Amino acid sequence: MIKVAVTGASGRMGGLIIGNIINSDNLELSAAFDISNIGMDAGEVAHAKAQGVKISPAEDMKDVLISSGTDVLIDFTIADATFENAPIAAECGVNMVIGTTGFTSQQRDVIDASIRDNNVAAVISPNYAVGVNVFFRIVKEAAKYLTDYDVEIIEAHHNQKKDAPSGTAMGTAEVINEVMNNREYVFGRQGHAPRGKEIGIHAVRGGDIVGDHTVLFAGAGERIEIKHQAHSRQAFAAGAVKAAEWVSSVNPGIYGMDDILGF
Numbered sequence: 020m021i022k023v024a025v026t027g028a029s030g031r032m033g034g035l036i037i038g039n040i041i042n043s044d045n046l047e048l049s050a051a052f053d054i055s056n057i058g059m060d061a062g063e064v065a066h067a068k069a070q071g072v073k074i075s076p077a078e079d080m081k082d083v084l085i086s087s088g089t090d091v092l093i094d095f096t097i098a099d100a101t102f103e104n105a106p107i108a109a110e111c112g113v114n115m116v117i118g119t120t121g122f123t124s125q126q127r128d129v130i131d132a133s134i135r136d137n138n139v140a141a142v143i144s145p146n147y148a149v150g151v152n153v154f155f156r157i158v159k160e161a162a163k164y165l166t167d168y169d170v171e172i173i174e175a176h177h178n179q180k181k182d183a184p185s186g187t188a189m190g191t192a193e194v195i196n197e198v199m200n201n202r203e204y205v206f207g208r209q210g211h212a213p214r215g216k217e218i219g220i221h222a223v224r225g226g227d228i229v230g231d232h233t234v235l236f237a238g239a240g241e242r243i244e245i246k247h248q249a250h251s252r253q254a255f256a257a258g259a260v261k262a263a264e265w266v267s268s269v270n271p272g273i274y275g276m277d278d279i280l281g282f
């Protein structure tokens with residue numbers, strides 16, 4: 020059995036991932052971390068069967084990862100927390116699946132360096148849904164033929180999301196920029212805002228929207244819209260759990276969901 024710890028265990032994604040680990044034949048929950056529900060059973064907090072695994076505070080991560088013999092840490096928290104905790108997991112020789120979004124480029128550089136310096140393997144993806152990773156490929160293919168078109172990315176998420184724009188919107192912009200000569204990003208527009216050769220990125224927040232991403236390519240007399248809509252967080256959780264199994268058997272390095280899907 021692969022021993023998997025989850026940080027962000029009390030959160031929307033953490034709870035669902037714990038439920039998926041409990042239902043898996045190959046994975047077992049070894050530890051759980053959060054800043055709330057400390058000391059409570061992680062299975063019960065996830066509305067599943069008790070697992071005999073208490074939620075530990077992040078400050079205990081090093082000791083708990085080592086004493087539990089954890090193989091893989093799945094992290095769906097906030098950028099500042101992952102920035103603190105990923106280097107600790109790497110120093111403990113624990114592989115990682117990171118789903119957290121909203122890193123600054125400096126935070127991401129430090130996380131990447133800790134993974135490389137400690138010779139561990141990590142999957143880092145802003146979106147573990149299979150469909151989104153196909154969406155990235157379709158968008159990139161379309162961009163190759165539409166290099167002169169105006170590009171706008173519009174994302175919509177629930178009203179509890181902390182970061183904006185979404186990691187997936189930023190990932191989409193990066194994919195487009197691989198074929199559109201590093202266009203500048205413009206986040207929303209206000210006041211006098213003439214359009215240049217840019218990628219506009221817009222974040223909508225409301226209600227319980229799970230996650231929508233639309234890319235609009237607009238030219239003279241026509242437009243194309245490519246859209247992905249998540250109906251349930253299970254699409255993300257299933258991908259993250261698949262990634263945890265996959266990352267346990269690969270060489271050290273930093274991987275994306277595209278590597279797992281064989282793209």
Ligand SMILES: NC(=O)C1=CN([C@@H]2O[C@H](COP(=O)(O)OP(=O)(O)OC[C@H]3O[C@@H](n4cnc5c(N)ncnc54)[C@H](OP(=O)(O)O)[C@@H]3O)[C@@H](O)[C@H]2O)C=CC1
Binds near residue numbers: 117121145
């Ligand atoms: N890659 C992907 O496929 C997906 C990525 N995400 C990303 O995952 C992240 C989490 O999303 P979601 O589950 O909806 O968010 P939630 O806020 O529901 O869950 C995050 C959890 O992490 C806890 N937390 C905060 N700080 C720490 C810390 N230092 N150590 C341990 N736990 C901590 C939070 O506690 P508290 O609430 O008390 O602050 C909360 O319980 C976001 O960055 C989101 O964008 C989400 C869905 C899919």
Ligand SMILES: O=C(O)C1=N[C@H](C(=O)O)C[C@H](O)C1
Binds near residue numbers: 120231
């Ligand atoms: O916070 C969320 O909910 C989500 N976050 C990810 C992101 O920022 O891209 C992925 C998904 O869209 C849901």
